[in-house]
Amino acid sequence: MTLVCVPLVARTVEAMQADAKAAAAAGGDLVEIRLDFIEGFRPREHLPRLIRGCPLPALVTYRPNWEGGQYEGDDATRFETLRLAMELGVDYVDIELKVADKFISFLSGSKPEKCKLIVSSHNYESTPSCEELADLVARIQAVGADIVKIATTATDIVDVSRMFQVMVHCQVPMIGLVMSEKGLISRVLSPKFGGYLTFGTLDATKASASGQPTVEELLDIYNIRRIGPDTKVLGLIANPVKQSKSPILHNKCLQSVGYNAVYLPLLADDLARFLDTYSSPDFSGFSCSLPFKVDAVQCCHEHDPIAKSIGAINTIIRRPDGKLVGYNTDYIGAISAIEDGIGGLGSKDAASSPLAGRLVVVVGAGGAGKAIAYGAKEKGARVVVANRTYEKAVSLASAVGGHALRLAELETFRPEEGMILANATSLGMYPNVDGTPIPKNALSFYDVVFDAVYAPKVTRLLREAEECGVKVVSGVEMFIRQAMGQFERFTGGIEAPESLMREVAAKYT
Numbered sequence: 001m002t003l004v005c006v007p008l009v010a011r012t013v014e015a016m017q018a019d020a021k022a023a024a025a026a027g028g029d030l031v032e033i034r035l036d037f038i039e040g041f042r043p044r045e046h047l048p049r050l051i052r053g054c055p056l057p058a059l060v061t062y063r064p065n066w067e068g069g070q071y072e073g074d075d076a077t078r079f080e081t082l083r084l085a086m087e088l089g090v091d092y093v094d095i096e097l098k099v100a101d102k103f104i105s106f107l108s109g110s111k112p113e114k115c116k117l118i119v120s121s122h123n124y125e126s127t128p129s130c131e132e133l134a135d136l137v138a139r140i141q142a143v144g145a146d147i148v149k150i151a152t153t154a155t156d157i158v159d160v161s162r163m164f165q166v167m168v169h170c171q172v173p174m175i176g177l178v179m180s181e182k183g184l185i186s187r188v189l190s191p192k193f194g195g196y197l198t199f200g201t202l203d204a205t206k207a208s209a210s211g212q213p214t215v216e217e218l219l220d221i222y223n224i225r226r227i228g229p230d231t232k233v234l235g236l237i238a239n240p241v242k243q244s245k246s247p248i249l250h251n252k253c254l255q256s257v258g259y260n261a262v263y264l265p266l267l268a269d270d271l272a273r274f275l276d277t278y279s280s281p282d283f284s285g286f287s288c289s290l291p292f293k294v295d296a297v298q299c300c301h302e303h304d305p306i307a308k309s310i311g312a313i314n315t316i317i318r319r320p321d322g323k324l325v326g327y328n329t330d331y332i333g334a335i336s337a338i339e340d341g342i343g344g345l346g347s348k349d350a351a352s353s354p355l356a357g358r359l360v361v362v363v364g365a366g367g368a369g370k371a372i373a374y375g376a377k378e379k380g381a382r383v384v385v386a387n388r389t390y391e392k393a394v395s396l397a398s399a400v401g402g403h404a405l406r407l408a409e410l411e412t413f414r415p416e417e418g419m420i421l422a423n424a425t426s427l428g429m430y431p432n433v434d435g436t437p438i439p440k441n442a443l444s445f446y447d448v449v450f451d452a453v454y455a456p457k458v459t460r461l462l463r464e465a466e467e468c469g470v471k472v473v474s475g476v477e478m479f480i481r482q483a484m485g486q487f488e489r490f491t492g493g494i495e496a497p498e499s500l501m502r503e504v505a506a507k508y509t
């Protein structure tokens with residue numbers, strides 16, 4: 001089992017003791033006492049208080065500034081302190097590879113049996129090649145480490161794959177972590193690749209290294225205790241990705257149906273490179289968002305026909321034969337939400353769709369705009385596209401046999417009663433919540449107004465439409481429904497737990 005270690009980085013002994021208690025309450029397995037963070041640290045006075053009163057097994061680290069820590073003194077004092085920690089019964093001591101030989105000679109065989117020596121190496125710039133990492137493991141092992149620790153830095157998410165390769169082949173207990181947001185998967189997937197421990201902070205302000213998740217995220221969102229070698233890896237490939245609620249939504253649902261998979265935020269720079277690197281069958285399904293929805297078409301070997309017409313993919317499934325198949329669940333999500341808004345049942349049969357024969361005005365010609373325009377056309381609607389960049393409106397309108405408008409024309413566009421408006425621009429999205437694609441006085445021309453934006457839940461557009469007495473459909477509906485479509489594809493057909501999805505979406509969006 002991979003242990004969850006909570007780093008303690010408080011500035012005073014009292015605050016560190018309080019954090020140790022909080023770490024135990026949060027479900028951590030051990031704490032890392034970072035002596036170099038304590039101001040005015042006095043070993044003989046402070047160490048007994050920190051170690052004897054600690055509610056969890058403790059790892060003591062006294063990191064010097066030349067290895068990324070805060071300690072500025074000499075090694076002799078540091079070694080004395082670490083030996084004292086061992087005498088006081090600490091479970092683990094960390095020493096840097098650069099001085100490990102010296103430290104082991106200093107101990108001259110006096111290390112208590114119970115205490116494990118972690119020999120560590122940190123690279124704050126990059127992640128070396130597999131060969132260099134393997135060589136580093138061998139050198140750390142040779143010096144006499146009980147546990148090998150290597151922490152590198154991801155400049156691209158694909159760097160983490162090299163750490164995974166080395167971890168699975170390592171014959172001794174190993175902690176292999178890749179720092180930065182792009183390295184997050186090394187921390188969450190540590191149990192899948194046999195990591196000895198992974199770090200989880202008490203909160204975002206109490207990290208000891210870049211990219212550490214919180215203990216709560218590790219335990220409650222990623223369900224790390226359930227991750228093992230056979231766990232499938234799913235995730236959202238996007239850039240940026242931190243703001244997404246999809247990991248919470250999918251992980252809660254995967255847990256509820258007992259499907260052995262974890263869903264991660266995957267901060268990628270290049271979609272093709274990501275998919276080529278993480279090509280094992282275990283990396284079995286991905287959501288795909290900005291800016292990769294169009295690139296995904298090229299990356300997939302096969303496509304759902306409507307996804308191909310839309311020219312955007314938001315779901316990629318790796319089949320057992322390794323082929324990547326692309327789908328678009330955005331269009332199903334948006335269209336079924338609008339259909340239900342109109343009062344129909346969201347039938348898959350175009351002839352019976354409540355959209356058939358209606359005039360749908362799609363504002364926006366990006367990924368969501370295309371999905372809605374194609375979906376509406378599939379359902380037998382007539383489509384008008386308005387977009388800030390008029391040429392894109394023209395191109396999308398001609399692809400779906402519709403008309404193009406400039407944004408300014410929306411104010412007076414009223415060819416008939418009972419139209420449907422779908423906003424697929426980012427206007428109104430957090431933090432620019434005052435944005436709206438159409439003046440309020442034009443909203444009463446519509447029967448139903450849909451907004452793809454779901455943060456905030458009630459956008460200015462929806463609020464003003466309601467004030468005009470128009471029926472509104474929230475982007476949260478689209479979000480839930482596109483996620484349900486993805487969930488069913490990720491799990492090979494397990495029905496998405498809709499009520500749980502709604503509960504989670506209501507709580508977190």
Ligand code: NAP
Binds near residue numbers: 363480
């Ligand atoms: P996209 O491909 O980047 O397209 C963005 C669209 O917004 C383009 O039409 C763009 O016009 C327009 N736009 C951006 N800033 C604008 C501004 N200041 N004034 C006027 N128009 C502007 O993005 P997308 O994937 O289609 O997403 C669009 C929105 O839908 C986002 O808010 C996204 O969060 C939301 N969405 C929601 C869901 C859901 O599940 N609810 C799913 C997907 C997307 P130009 O062509 O002129 O640049």
